[in-house]
Amino acid sequence: MTPATLKSQTCKDLAQLARKRGVPGWHSMRKDQLVRALMKTSKKGAGQATRRSSAGKAATKNGAGKSRKPPSSRRTAVAPVSPRVRSRIQNLQSKLELIKNLAASQRQALDGKAPVDRLVVMVRDPYWLHAYWELSRQSVDRAQAAMGQHWHAARPVLRLFKLADDGAASLVRSIAIHGGVSNWYVDVQDPPCSYRLEIGYEAADGSFFCLARSNTVETPTADMSDAVDDAQNADRIFAMSGGYSPQGTSQELQELLEERLQRPMGSPMHTRFGAGVDRRAVEDNEFHLAVDAELMVYGVSRRDAHVTLKGEPVQLRPDGTFSVRLNMPDRRQVIPVVASTVDGVEQRTIVLAIERNTKVMEPVVRDGGPM
Numbered sequence: 087m088t089p090a091t092l093k094s095q096t097c098k099d100l101a102q103l104a105r106k107r108g109v110p111g112w113h114s115m116r117k118d119q120l121v122r123a124l125m126k127t128s129k130k131g132a133g134q135a136t137r138r139s140s141a142g143k144a145a146t147k148n149g150a151g152k153s154r155k156p157p158s159s160r161r162t163a164v165a166p167v168s169p170r171v172r173s174r175i176q177n178l179q180s181k182l183e184l185i186k187n188l189a190a191s192q193r194q195a196l197d198g199k200a201p202v203d204r205l206v207v208m209v210r211d212p213y214w215l216h217a218y219w220e221l222s223r224q225s226v227d228r229a230q231a232a233m234g235q236h237w238h239a240a241r242p243v244l245r246l247f248k249l250a251d252d253g254a255a256s257l258v259r260s261i262a263i264h265g266g267v268s269n270w271y272v273d274v275q276d277p278p279c280s281y282r283l284e285i286g287y288e289a290a291d292g293s294f295f296c297l298a299r300s301n302t303v304e305t306p307t308a309d310m311s312d313a314v315d316d317a318q319n320a321d322r323i324f325a326m327s328g329g330y331s332p333q334g335t336s337q338e339l340q341e342l343l344e345e346r347l348q349r350p351m352g353s354p355m356h357t358r359f360g361a362g363v364d365r366r367a368v369e370d371n372e373f374h375l376a377v378d379a380e381l382m383v384y385g386v387s388r389r390d391a392h393v394t395l396k397g398e399p400v401q402l403r404p405d406g407t408f409s410v411r412l413n414m415p416d417r418r419q420v421i422p423v424v425a426s427t428v429d430g431v432e433q434r435t436i437v438l439a440i441e442r443n444t445k446v447m448e449p450v451v452r453d454g455g456p457m
Contacts, residue, residue: 089121089125092120092121092124092125093117093121097116097117097120100117100120100121100124101113101115101120103120103124104120104123104124107124107127108127109123109124109127184265184266185264185265185266186240186241186242186264186265187223187226187265188219188221188226188242188263188265188285188297189221189222189223189225189226189265202220202222203220203221203222203225203297203298204219204220204298205217205218205219205283205284205285205297205298205299205300206218206219206300206301207272207281207282207283207300207301207303208303209303209304209305209306210271211305211306211401212277212278212305212306212307212308213273213274213275213277213305213308214271214272214273214274215271215272215273215274215281215283215303215305216269216270216271216272217244217269217270217271217272217283217285217300218268218269219268219269219285219298220268221285221297221298225297225298226297229286229287229295229297232295233287233289233293233295236289236290236291236293237287237289239289239290240287240288240289240290240295241262241287241288242262242263242264242265242285242286242287242288243260243261243262243263243285243286243287243288243294244260244261244263244270244272244283244284244285245257245259245260245261245283245284245285245286245288245294246258246259246260246261246272246274246281246283247281247282247283247284248279248280248281249279249280249281249282249302255282258274258281260288263285271399274305277305277306277307277308278304278305278306278307279304279305280302280303280304280305281302281303281304281305282299282300282301282302282303283299283300284296284298284299284300285297285298285300286298377444379414379442379444380411380412380413380414381411381412381413381414381440382409382410382411382412383395383409383410383411383412383421383423383438384407384408384409384410385407385408385409385423385436386405386406386407386408387402387406387408387425387434388406388425388427389402389403389404389405389406390427390428391406391425391426391427391428392425392426392427392428393408393423393424393425393426394423394424395410395421395422395423396421396422397422400423414440414442415442416442416443416444417441417442418439418440418441419439419440419441420437420438420439420440421437421438421439421440422435422436422437422438423435423436423437423438
């Protein structure tokens with residue numbers, strides 16, 4: 087509505103429009119007064135409409151902003167954790183760390199010597215290897231730092247490698263182990279074969295952190311005797327486990343066998359007389375006397391029983407009999423023999439207490455002259 091549009095209308099039409107718009111005193115106004123009154127009314131109505139539109143837009147904006155407010159910004163009450171639940175969580179975390187810690191069961195270094203990481207493998211029979219390890223806490227800490235974010239899902243494993251004739255190693259499988267122990271029996275196939283082991287931590291993505299690598303061993307053919315529990319066959323175990331390999335003697339293997347058998351390991355020519363022989367007298371062909379002793383433990387149980395001697399498994403013959411030859415040092419020793427049924431429900435234990443006391447008498451030299 088413009089002044090020109092209003093002026094083009096008749097006075098009667100302007101009076102009717104003013105009446106509809108509610109212009110006061112419209113019936114006594116002339117044409118020019120009606121035009122001015124209608125223009126004034128038109129401007130006032132336009133201002134009110136503008137203000138209503140602005141208010142509506144502002145309300146819409148504020149409403150939209152409230153609807154976009156993320157639910158996370160609302161504060162929710164968190165129930166406090168009870169001391170009992172917190173204690174159970176801490177105990178579970180401690181057990182998981184113990185299972186993961188391969189150094190948890192290791193004895194402290196003796197005579198102030200720093201612990202040495204080592205993994206030693208011995209041949210038990212054509213189908214079984216016996217792995218023994220000693221790992222320091224520092225090595226486990228290094229593995230944790232090196233694996234970083236993968237440490238949480240990592241697991242301790244033994245990796246079994248099969249060696250080809252050209253020396254190439256192929257991974258056979260990873261064997262999951264746990265902390266709290268220091269040895270593990272590993273089953274193998276297709277004798278005779280050469281194997282070696284690695285111990286460390288394997289992450290979920292397959293990456294592996296190696297803590298120690300073992301010596302190379304070769305399993306015998308299946309028709310050979312499997313009586314490796316017999317200490318008399320220690321030299322054969324030493325040989326099968328790489329003791330006389332062309333690459334040189336495994337120092338870790340030799341130290342381990344010497345600790346367990348309480349006698350030196352090496353060439354049979356130098357060890358056949360035992361630990362108490364004066365080898366200089368033997369080499370000089372002097373008159374000498376050497377005496378040693380061994381202990382034979384034998385028994386019988388059910389042929390499907392599980393028998394251990396001093397914690398080590400004993401191989402039973404088809405009729406259930408067994409025999410084990412042990413070294414007999416100059417001291418008292420207690421030898422427990424435990425037999426368990428296959429299901430573990432019943433168990434029998436016999437303890438042998440053996441003592442050896444060797445006395446070397448003064449030599450007697452008689453006059454060789456005529457009587």
